[in-house]
Amino acid sequence: MKHKSISQMDLVREAFHYQSRFDGSTMVFKIDFPVTEDPLFPYLMKDLALLAKTGFRVVIVPGAKEWIDSVLGEYGIKSRYAGSTRITSAEAIPFAAMAAFHTAARFMTGLSADAVDAVIGNLVRARGLGVVEGIDMEHTGKVDKILTDSIRRILNLGMVPILPCIGYSPSGKPYNVPSDEIALEASVALGAVKLFIVSVHQGLRGGDYKIPENIELDGQGRIVRLTPQEAEAVLELNSRNGEPDKPLTELCLALKASRSGVERVHLIDGREEGAVLRELFSNLGAGTMVYADEYEAIRSLKTADIPDILRLMEPLMQQGLLVRRNAEDIQEKKADYVVFEVDGSIHACAALHNRGEGQGEIAAVATDPAYTDMGLGRRMVRFLIDRATKQDFRRVFVLTTRTHDWFESLGFKECSVESLPLSRRKNYDQSRNSKIFALDLR
Ligand SMILES: CC(C)(COP(=O)(O)OP(=O)(O)OC[C@H]1O[C@@H](n2cnc3c(N)ncnc32)[C@H](O)[C@@H]1OP(=O)(O)O)[C@@H](O)C(=O)NCCC(=O)NCCS
Numbered sequence: 394m395k396h397k398s399i400s401q402m403d404l405v406r407e408a409f410h411y412q413s414r415f416d417g418s419t420m421v422f423k424i425d426f427p428v429t430e431d432p433l434f435p436y437l438m439k440d441l442a443l444l445a446k447t448g449f450r451v452v453i454v455p456g457a458k459e460w461i462d463s464v465l466g467e468y469g470i471k472s473r474y475a476g477s478t479r480i481t482s483a484e485a486i487p488f489a490a491m492a493a494f495h496t497a498a499r500f501m502t503g504l505s506a507d508a509v510d511a512v513i514g515n516l517v518r519a520r521g522l523g524v525v526e527g528i529d530m531e532h533t534g535k536v537d538k539i540l541t542d543s544i545r546r547i548l549n550l551g552m553v554p555i556l557p558c559i560g561y562s563p564s565g566k567p568y569n570v571p572s573d574e575i576a577l578e579a580s581v582a583l584g585a586v587k588l589f590i591v592s593v594h595q596g597l598r599g600g601d602y603k604i605p606e607n608i609e610l611d612g613q614g615r616i617v618r619l620t621p622q623e624a625e626a627v628l629e630l631n632s633r634n635g636e637p638d639k640p641l642t643e644l645c646l647a648l649k650a651s652r653s654g655v656e657r658v659h660l661i662d663g664r665e666e667g668a669v670l671r672e673l674f675s676n677l678g679a680g681t682m683v684y685a686d687e688y689e690a691i692r693s694l695k696t697a698d699i700p701d702i703l704r705l706m707e708p709l710m711q712q713g714l715l716v717r718r719n720a721e722d723i724q725e726k727k728a729d730y731v732v733f734e735v736d737g738s739i740h741a742c743a744a745l746h747n748r749g750e751g752q753g754e755i756a757a758v759a760t761d762p763a764y765t766d767m768g769l770g771r772r773m774v775r776f777l778i779d780r781a782t783k784q785d786f787r788r789v790f791v792l793t794t795r796t797h798d799w800f801e802s803l804g805f806k807e808c809s810v811e812s813l814p815l816s817r818r819k820n821y822d823q824s825r826n827s828k829i830f831a832l833d834l835r
Pocket residue numbers: 394709714715741755756757758759760761764765766767768769770771772791792793795796797798799
């Protein structure tokens with residue numbers, strides 16, 4: 394598959410679109426410790442600072458697991474485990490807290506470099522896990538309450554709250570709480586529109602996992618987006634004995650967040666420059682998104698969409714792939730057109746015209762070049778076939794010069810000009826010499 398590239402102008406358009414859509418919204422970033430050690434970490438911090446400065450409400454949850462392990466190791470403190478959970482003992486908790494706050498400070502330093510104020514706070518109330526199946530979990534805790542009032546006060550001052558993986562009981566006892574859990578609970582409690590899970594792997598690649606058939610991959614084999622149902626199916630298909638790998642653990646967290654009402658959860662690679670901005674400001678993104686809202690849809694054309702679809706069709710008309718149409722032609726047949734909308738932007742269109750004698754013509758099928766090979770064209774044609782069936786057409790046909798193979802792959806068969814309804818036969822442009830492909834609906 395070819396690599397997709399979006400023109401700079403399109404990128405700017407998309408960026409403005411998303412900026413206005415998410416301005417003032419809360420976004421939680423759960424960032425793994427190894428990301429902080431990457432040479433590109435300062436760039437990630439620059440991007441987060443930029444978001445905070447431009448009106449987004451950024452909350453950071455630093456993961457510190459690897460650094461806590463390393464500090465405990467350095468001070469010769471042996472950890473016991475209950476399954477995969479490290480038991481933070483009374484001896485270990487001061488060191489765990491030191492490592493957690495040290496990690497949080499790296500984020501504060503990064504933001505300071507871009508003149509964004511940050512607050513590392515005791516913003517998570519925790520309680521101990523207690524004795525689980527006979528094992529005393531000591532200072533290993535869970536989230537009792539996210540202190541949303543305090544976090545909102547910090548956000549209202551234009552500052553970035555940083556939530557280390559240490560929570561405190563009402564009596565001030567510290568607990569080590571998994572940062573995944575803090576990120577999940579904070580996203581839900583704050584009504585975040587997005588949770589970013591930032592780590593150091595290449596994300597979910599279709600080739601690495603068993604995936605359901607209908608899931609679309611981008612040119613590099615990345616799973617671009619999943620509904621919660623699809624995420625669940627991926628997790629089920631890949632559930633083996635033993636621990637799931639890191640991307641699947643993150644997908645599990647994303648699914649939990651999505652099921653708890655976080656509209657969009659993004660899995661991204663923190664080592665990729667600009668990944669957060671691309672994921673945020675372009676439809677194609679840079680990672681994998683689990684989304685629970687109406688992210689994409691095929692819908693009828695509105696008058697306001699006409700400039701967008703003309704922009705989409707213009708290069709294809711110039712190449713002779715599509716018959717030339719202007720705004721008036723489209724307006725006149727507006728009800729025949731459908732568009733494929735991805736997050737409020739139009740990326741494909743198609744039309745079904747009634748040509749009489751029980752026949753419908755599928756025409757003006759066009760996909761934005763940056764969004765081809767993702768199933769948009771196929772889904773639109775299937776949508777129109779469905780519409781034609783509901784309108785009781787007996788056949789749909791298409792006139793095409795260079796796309797007959799594609800229609801053939803959708804079940805269309807070549808036929809003669811004589812098979813066309815009379816109205817269309819009369820207008821058949823001999824000079825264009827289009828091939829005719831049709832699909833019987835009965
Ligand atoms: C043809 C077109 C609508 C396909 O859009 P799309 O959104 O990329 O379609 P899909 O993602 O559903 O299908 C892509 C698949 O079809 C294949 N394909 C694309 N154009 C093709 C063509 N002209 N002939 C044969 N196969 C083609 C792709 O290689 C891809 O194959 P894959 O799934 O094995 O990777 C788009 O390429 C386009 O806008 N073309 C120019 C306009 C045009 O010719 N319209 C038809 C005249 S009405």
